[in-house]
Amino acid sequence: MVTEQKKRRFLPYLIVGLILCYAVHWLVKLYDIAPATEGVTFIDNARLDWMMENWTSKSFIDFNFTQASLYGGGLALFVVLMFYFRVGDKGRYRYGEEYGSARYATNKEIASFRDKEPENDMIFSQNGRMGLYNKRLPFNRQLNKNTLTVGLPGDGKTFNYVKPNLMQMNSSFVVTDPKGLLVRETGKMLEDHGYKIKVFDLVNLTNSNQFNVFHYMHDELDIDRVAEAIIAGTKRSDNIGEDFWNQAEMLLMRALIGYLYFDGKVLKKYEPNIAQVADLLRNIKREDEDTPSVVERLFEELEKELPGNYANRQWELFNSNFEGKTMTSVLSIASSRFAVFDHEAVRTLTARDSMEMEKWQTEKTAVFIAIPETDKSFNFIATTMFTMMFRQLPKTADEILQGDHPTCKPEDLLHI
Incomplete structure (x- = not known):
């Protein structure tokens, strides 16, 4: 003390x-x-x-x-x-604590963090609980609710922390479910208590709600966020020498994703989806040196409809800085990255949106995100989803609900 x-x-x-x-x-x-x-x-x-x-x-x-x-x-x-x-000593001293003052809190001290209504608590242990809503707690007990649970496999992180807090049913939930068991064990209970159940299953792609990232893009700044999330989620190493190629590919990604955003969403011609980037990559090369490619003509049309738009500026910057073999290499890297969308199941998963993130805070919702423990091929989709989720949810909380957020319980984050 x-x-x-x-x-x-x-x-x-x-x-x-x-x-x-x-x-x-x-x-x-x-x-x-x-x-x-x-x-x-x-x-x-x-x-x-x-x-x-x-x-x-x-x-x-x-x-x-x-x-x-x-x-x-x-x-x-x-x-x-x-x-x-x-004149004199102005210091503060911790007499008798020269070797540290850490100790376990007493049950009385722990109890002071509880909500008066037990169902509004976060559960940490038999005696350890903390009120989830700060506005219901004394000022000196209003802490953030970020929690880190550390343990080896089999130590009971899911059984002792995640499940008890799901059973509190005191908020909307977003839960990563690497084993795919949580939704089976708790989904029916939550549904019986009025929760909408959403499952984003990257283990069995056909048994999943759909997620279309363009549904949650609200301005051109989101173009950069999505491009960054995709490249970061599919990066295989941290080799500094790859930074040049990453930056070159980032220019191309911003241009192509931006084209779909402006042409499809802003001009409201169609509902774009991320798999269409792979289609654009296939049509980017010229078959004849003197004839513009399909993608070049598309950008020309977009410039006529939306002069000076962000996507065209990125496209022009890419073409003015890269040509010949360098451009071919960048296109090859991007095509390899988006080859995963050749799978019909992946295209279907991202073609439309049924996740309804904008309703998670206004309707009781439990979202289960199943991520393979050993196969990281599709984890970039989860990375993109979390990127947009952590933008959409605070936006709704701050602008509409004035502060209420769903409770996120991501497990095994290294897999995302």
């Missing part, structure tokens, strides 16, 4: 000040009775010598103050008091 600043006692300083005050008064009086030397007006050395030789001739008790002795004594007392108020 941090102690208050140690207060110094005033009485010893007062006693020293009074003693010094009297001593100066007595010396001034002794100086006054010493024989003066003619012609000396300030400090008379002869007087000082006389004081040294005859100091015992004067009584030590003398309370008859002169103006000079009163000023001298008062100055001495003032100096001591200034020393008390201005």
Whole structure:
């Protein structure tokens, strides 16, 4: 425990000040009775010598103050008091805690974090609970609810933490479900209590709700977020030498994703989806050097309809900086990255949207995201989903609900 600043006692300083005050008064009086030397007006050395030789001739008790002795004594007392108020140790100390002060909280201390209604608590242990809603707690118990649960496989992270908190049924939930068991074990219970169940299954792609990232893109800044999430989610190494190619590919991705966003969503011609990027990549090369490719013509049409749009600026920047073999290499990298959308199941999974993220905070919803534990081929889709989720949910909470967020319980984050 941090102690208050140690207060110094005033009485010893007062006693020293009074003693010094009297001593100066007595010396001034002794100086006054010493024989003066003619012609000396300030400090008379002869007087000082006389004081040294005859100091015992004067009584030590003398309370008859002169103006000079009163000023001298008062100055001495003032100096001591200034020393008390201005000089000294200003530190705070933790006495008896030199080797640390960590300890387990008592049950009484833990209980002070609980909500008055147990169903509004987050459960950590038999006695350890914390109210989920800060507005229902005392001010000094209003903490953020971010929780890190660490344990080896089989230690019971899911059984002892995730399941009990799902059974509280006190908010909407987003749960990663690497084994795909949680939805089977808790889904019926949640559904019986009025929850909508959403399953995003990257293990069995055909047994899943659909997720279309374009449904949650609201401005051109989201183009960069989606491109970054896809490239980060499919990156195979952290080799610094690959940064050049990543940046080159990022330009291309922003252009193609941006084209679909502006042409499909802004102009409202069709519902775009991320698999269409793979279709654009297939039609980007010219079959004849003198004839613009299909994609080039598409960008020309978009520029006519939306002059100076972000997608066209990225497209022009890409073409002006890369050509020949370099451009071919960038196109090859991007095509390889999006080859996964050649699977019909993946195209179907991302063609439309039935996740309805915008309703997760206004309707009781439990979302289960099943991610393969050993196969990371499709994890970039989950990465993209989490990117848009952590943009959409705070946006809804801040702009519409004024602060209410669903509870996210991601498990085995390294797989995402």
